[in-house]
Amino acid sequence: MSEYNSSLFLSINNIEVIYDHVILVLKGVSLDVPEGGIVALLGANGAGKTTTLKAVSNVLGVERGDVTKGSISFKGERIDQLNPAELVKRGVVQVMEGRHCFAHLTVEENLLTGAYTRTDGRAAIKASLEKVYDYFPRLRTRRSSIAGYTSGGEQQMTAIGRALMANPTMILLDEPSMGLAPQIVEEIFEIVKDLNSKEKVSFLLAEQNTIVALRYADYGYILENGRVVMDGDAKSLSENEDVKEFYLGLNKTGRKSFRDVKHYRRRKRWLA
Amino acid sequence: MSFFFEVLISGLLAGVMYSLVALGFVLIYKASGVLNFAQGSMVLFAALTFVSLLEKGWNFWAVLVVTLLAMLVLAIVIERVVLRPLVNQPQITLFMATIGVSFFLEGFAQALWGTEVHGLELGIPDKPFEFMGMMISQFDIVAAGLSGVLVASLALFFSKTRIGRALRAVADDHQAALTVGIPLQTIWVIVWSVAGLVALVAGLLWGSRLGVQFSLTLITLKALPVLILGGFTSVPGAIVGGLIIGGSEKLAEVYVGPYVGGAIEDWFPYMFAMLFLLVRPEGLFGEKRIERV
Numbered sequence: 001m002s003e004y005n006s007s008l009f010l011s012i013n014n015i016e017v018i019y020d021h022v023i024l025v026l027k028g029v030s031l032d033v034p035e036g037g038i039v040a041l042l043g044a045n046g047a048g049k050t051t052t053l054k055a056v057s058n059v060l061g062v063e064r065g066d067v068t069k070g071s072i073s074f075k076g077e078r079i080d081q082l083n084p085a086e087l088v089k090r091g092v093v094q095v096m097e098g099r100h101c102f103a104h105l106t107v108e109e110n111l112l113t114g115a116y117t118r119t120d121g122r123a124a125i126k127a128s129l130e131k132v133y134d135y136f137p138r139l140r141t142r143r144s145s146i147a148g149y150t151s152g153g154e155q156q157m158t159a160i161g162r163a164l165m166a167n168p169t170m171i172l173l174d175e176p177s178m179g180l181a182p183q184i185v186e187e188i189f190e191i192v193k194d195l196n197s198k199e200k201v202s203f204l205l206a207e208q209n210t211i212v213a214l215r216y217a218d219y220g221y222i223l224e225n226g227r228v229v230m231d232g233d234a235k236s237l238s239e240n241e242d243v244k245e246f247y248l249g250l251n252k253t254g255r256k257s258f259r260d261v262k263h264y265r266r267r268k269r270w271l272a
Numbered sequence: 273m274s275f276f277f278e279v280l281i282s283g284l285l286a287g288v289m290y291s292l293v294a295l296g297f298v299l300i301y302k303a304s305g306v307l308n309f310a311q312g313s314m315v316l317f318a319a320l321t322f323v324s325l326l327e328k329g330w331n332f333w334a335v336l337v338v339t340l341l342a343m344l345v346l347a348i349v350i351e352r353v354v355l356r357p358l359v360n361q362p363q364i365t366l367f368m369a370t371i372g373v374s375f376f377l378e379g380f381a382q383a384l385w386g387t388e389v390h391g392l393e394l395g396i397p398d399k400p401f402e403f404m405g406m407m408i409s410q411f412d413i414v415a416a417g418l419s420g421v422l423v424a425s426l427a428l429f430f431s432k433t434r435i436g437r438a439l440r441a442v443a444d445d446h447q448a449a450l451t452v453g454i455p456l457q458t459i460w461v462i463v464w465s466v467a468g469l470v471a472l473v474a475g476l477l478w479g480s481r482l483g484v485q486f487s488l489t490l491i492t493l494k495a496l497p498v499l500i501l502g503g504f505t506s507v508p509g510a511i512v513g514g515l516i517i518g519g520s521e522k523l524a525e526v527y528v529g530p531y532v533g534g535a536i537e538d539w540f541p542y543m544f545a546m547l548f549l550l551v552r553p554e555g556l557f558g559e560k561r562i563e564r565v
Contacts, residue, residue, distance in 0.1 A: 059450050062360035088453025100448035102441045103562045104505075113441045116434065117453035148562030162452055 008076065009035040009202060010056070010092070010170055015070030015080075017051050017060065017226075025051045027226040028070070033170070038196050038203040040213040040234065042247065043223035049206035050097055052223070053172040056204070057094035058084050074170065089117045091169035097206070098178060099155040101162075103148030107139055110147050110158050114165030125165070132161040135191055153184035160188070164195070170202045171195075177209045185209065189216045210247040214238040222247070278406040279526050280519050285412035287518015288419045289481075292474040293495040294502065294510040295423065296467045301504045302430065303439045303463040304355075306363050309370040312492030313377035314468060316484075318343055319475030323392045323484045324385040343468030346377075351460045359456060360446050378489060389485040394476060415477045419511065422473060426466070427507040439463060443505075497545035503558020512556060517541045 010033040017026040026048045033039045041049045054060045055067050058080070072080040074092055082090075093114075102110050111132055115125045133140040136157040142150055147158055156176055163171050173192065177185040193216055195201045207213035214220055214234045222230040222243070230243070237243050293315065300308040321342050325335040354369050398411040430436040442449045442459050450456060475484070478491055494517070502513025521544075525537040554560050 057451055059447055062447060062450065083455070084450045085453040085455040088451075093453070094451040096448055096451055100445050100451075102444040102448065104444055104559045105437070105440055109437055109440075112434075113437055113449070113454065114452045116438055146562070166453060 009033055009037075009074070010204065011073050012052070012056065013071045013073070015052075015055055015072065016068050017048075017055050017065055018068050019063065019065045021064075021066070025065070025226050026055065029223070029226065029228055030070075031221050031228060031231070033202055033204050034219075035169075036196070036200055036202055037219060038192070038205060038217045040217035040220040041204060041206040041223060042208075042210050042213060042220055044208070046225075047223040048226040049223055050174055051226075053094060053174050053204065053206055055080075057092065057172055058082060058087060059094070085117055088166050088168075091167065092172065093163040093166050093168040093170070094172040095159050095163045095174060095176070097174040099152070099159045101147040101150075101155045101158050103146070105147055106144050107147050107150065107154070107158050108143040111139070111161050111165050114162035117166060128165050128167065132164050135164070135195065136161055152179050153181070153188070156180060156184075156188055157191075160191070164199075164201075168201060170204070172204050172206075174206045175208065176205070177207060177212060185212060192216060210243070211238075274405050276523075278408075279522050281406065281408060282412065283519040283522025284515050285409065285416050285518070286522065287498075287514040287516070288412075288416040288511070289474075289477060289514075290491075290494050290498045290517055291423070291511045291514025292415075292419050292470065292477065293491055294498040294514060295419075295426070295507065296470040296474065297492075297495060297499055298502075298504060298507055298510045299426070299463055299467045299470065302443050302507075303459060304366065305443050306366040306370060307504070308467065309367065310374035310377055311467065311471065311495070312489035313374040313381070314343075314346070314471035315475040315478070315491070316486065316488045317346070317377050317381040317475075318468065318472035319392070319479040319484045319488060320381045320385045320390070322472065322476060323390040323479060326392075327390065339472055340469065343472060344465045347461050347464035347468055350464055351457060355460050356457060374489075378486070382486070387486065389483045390479075392476065392480040392484050394480045396480070398481070411481070418473065418477070422470065423507055423511045430507060435459075435462065494541065497541040499555070500545040501548055501555060503555025505559045506555065506557035509555055509557030517544070520544060 012029060012031050014028045014030050015026055016024065016028055018024050029048065029052055031039070031041070041052060043049050051060070051065065054065070056072055060066065067080055071078060074090065079087060079090070079092070102113065105113070111129060112125070115128065118125060138154060139157055139161055142154055147155060150158070160173070160176070176188050176192070180188070189212060192203060196203060205213060205217060214237055217234045220231065220234050220237045221228050230237070232240070238248070293311065296311045296314065297308055300306060300311070318339060322335055322339045325338060326332065350373060354373060358366055358369055396411050396414050398409060400407040400409050430439065438449070438454045438459055441454060442456060446456060475488065478488055482488065498510060498513040498517050501516055502509030502511070521537045521540045524540045529536050
């Protein structure tokens with residue numbers, strides 16, 4: 001493996017993504033995830049968070065999207081031309097938005113599909129399975145249920161567990177809070193934090209739930225219209241006046257009603 | 273009473289032959305969620321290739337191996353040319369593509385090997401023998417045994433192996449399968465190859481009974497009620513569906529037929545399947561649609 005700076009674990013360099021040869025979605029996005037870090041990718045609908053993650057995991061092809069400029073590297077090696085299976089072998093796994101469990105497979109079968117690319121034998125896979133069950137005790141009790149009939153939270157856990165079965169070093173986690181009760185969201189983020197500190201898995205986390213994301217992440221990037229408009233430590237971001245105003249729904253006087261927001265100000269855009 | 277059983281058994285055995293064709297559909301449906309319209313053409317292509325090579329005086333086993341290789345190459349070509357560019361497209365698009373494949377295969381097979389009817393002799397005598405006072409065809413028994421083995425091994429393959437699991441995963445969600453590192457392309461080649469193998473077995477058995485000719489593609493029509501009954505996604509369902517269709521159509525023909533002027537064998541399965549759809553649209557063993565509400 002070539003030499004690389006640990007701060008350049010996953011490095012996205014000025015990428016541009018075009019869908020269907022015409023729709024320009026990412027207009028030069030650059031970001032870095034350091035080894036062992038949790039980096040949040042924030043922004044509204046259509047800002048380009050999911051596209052960024054899919055560009056990394058290289059599943060854009062099936063949606064007729066294409067990375068037309070820039071480069072993506074992982075541990076110092078270019079990965080933008082690798083197919084998804086090759087990427088999983090190298091330790092980069094995506095957990096898609098909306099869970100995407102295999103609905104007709106049982107929870108345990110779902111988890112086992114995550115180990116598809118592994119060649120280190122049954123015993124090792126069994127051990128990983130136990131580890132996943134230790135992180136998500138709920139899944140152990142539901143191991144033989146059909147995944148499609150489990151609750152949203154359990155499906156999200158299954159999806160994360162399935163990614164873990166590949167023994168990843170980097171998980172691209174897309175909108176884990178989607179459609180889940182706040183309590184479950186907390187539970188899942190706690191586990192993410194745990195995985196990060198104990199299993200040394202780095203996370204690139206796309207989230208709309210800015211408050212929760214900034215609480216668990218070390219660093220954050222804010223995307224608007226396919227550009228990074230702001231980045232910084234999670235702490236400094238959550239204290240930034242603009243972020244508070246536009247993403248946290250707060251102002252100097254504290255929480256405020258949506259009615260009081262001046263709409264022309266809400267349309268303000270930062271220029272990159 | 274012994275006459276009843278004789279009719280029933282001959283029907284069941286014929287049903288197993290329907291199951292063989294239905295099995296090819298199930299395989300591809302399970303792995304891509306698409307009804308493979310080209311299954312009948314694959315049966316024709318396999319049987320025609322086999323019989324033409326055999327007529328050139330080749331050794332039986334050599335012909336078998338070469339035909340299997342041909343089906344493998346066919347699977348690879350279909351994946352490359354048809355499926356790969358259509359990944360993640362709506363199922364109706366893929367379905368239309370299989371119609372295209374079907375026309376191409378029919379034309380290609382006949383351009384390559386000609387359109388005459390070939391006789392095929394597998395060396396299994398099609399003579400009835402007596403068993404507990406009933407006359408049973410030896411050929412039917414062999415065909416049933418072969419299908420039974422095929423179905424049992426495929427059912428095991430789907431439920432127990434890593435690749436079988438991956439196949440089912442792909443059927444559920446292409447994109448998610450990609451993200452966990454399941455190589456879609458490989459999976460599709462595997463599944464189309466296995467469907468090709470099943471098509472070859474079906475083609476040989478049906479071909480030796482009816483002669484290898486264009487009308488072999490039509491036996492796929494009988495597979496449809498079998499699929500509706502057994503469920504599109506179930507390997508054991510294909511066999512059970514085949515047994516029910518085969519048995520019931522023969523019994524209906526013999527016992528109900530005379531009252532309505534006969535020849536109900538041809539349409540009875542479709543009526544039966546239609547009524548069944550009203551009661552249980554996913555079939556006996558098919559996967560229920562899972563929807564979140």
